[in-house]
Amino acid sequence: MRVAIISLVIFVNFILQITLFQWIAVMGISPNTALVLVVCYALLRNDIEGAIVGFFAGLLSEVFFGSSMGIAAFLLMMIGFVCGKPFKDFYKESYVAPIILVAVMSLANEFLFYVFNFLLQGGTNFPRYLTQIIIPTTVYNMLFCIFIYRLVYGIERFLQKRIEKSKNFK
Numbered sequence: 001m002r003v004a005i006i007s008l009v010i011f012v013n014f015i016l017q018i019t020l021f022q023w024i025a026v027m028g029i030s031p032n033t034a035l036v037l038v039v040c041y042a043l044l045r046n047d048i049e050g051a052i053v054g055f056f057a058g059l060l061s062e063v064f065f066g067s068s069m070g071i072a073a074f075l076l077m078m079i080g081f082v083c084g085k086p087f088k089d090f091y092k093e094s095y096v097a098p099i100i101l102v103a104v105m106s107l108a109n110e111f112l113f114y115v116f117n118f119l120l121q122g123g124t125n126f127p128r129y130l131t132q133i134i135i136p137t138t139v140y141n142m143l144f145c146i147f148i149y150r151l152v153y154g155i156e157r158f159l160q161k162r163i164e165k166s167k168n169f170k
Helices: 002-018 033-044 047-065 071-084 096-117 126-169
Strands: none
Touching (some): 002 033, 002 047, 002 126, 033 047, 033 071, 033 096, 033 126, 047 071, 071 096, 096 126
């Protein structure tokens, strides 16, 4: 059941990201809710599940947008793994850790995306990319983190209650 629900969440997030969130773009920048979802899920579960969610969320966007195959899936997979590793025992009701991790991972993701897609192809206008893409995307992702973390946290609590209920029923 957990796999079906998280798959549905990834798919709904993808649909929202390519439709509704394009309408709320600021200066041409829309939030990377897939990255926020991966960070939140990895924090609440663990590194392996975070990596799996990251891989499939990245793969879905690459298949749809036809970008260079593998970069987004690899980056989101690594983000899910890194975010799930050190934060196994943190206060899950707090929004501080998710917001800080989303900020750090957004900066890292956008920088590595720049390196893989532009710098290796000869584009060297990093200050412009930093001020017009990386920083606005990071700020936008941090704002969306509050809502997405609350949603993922609620889903995880619901699933845990269902699992405990089914164990007590047997």
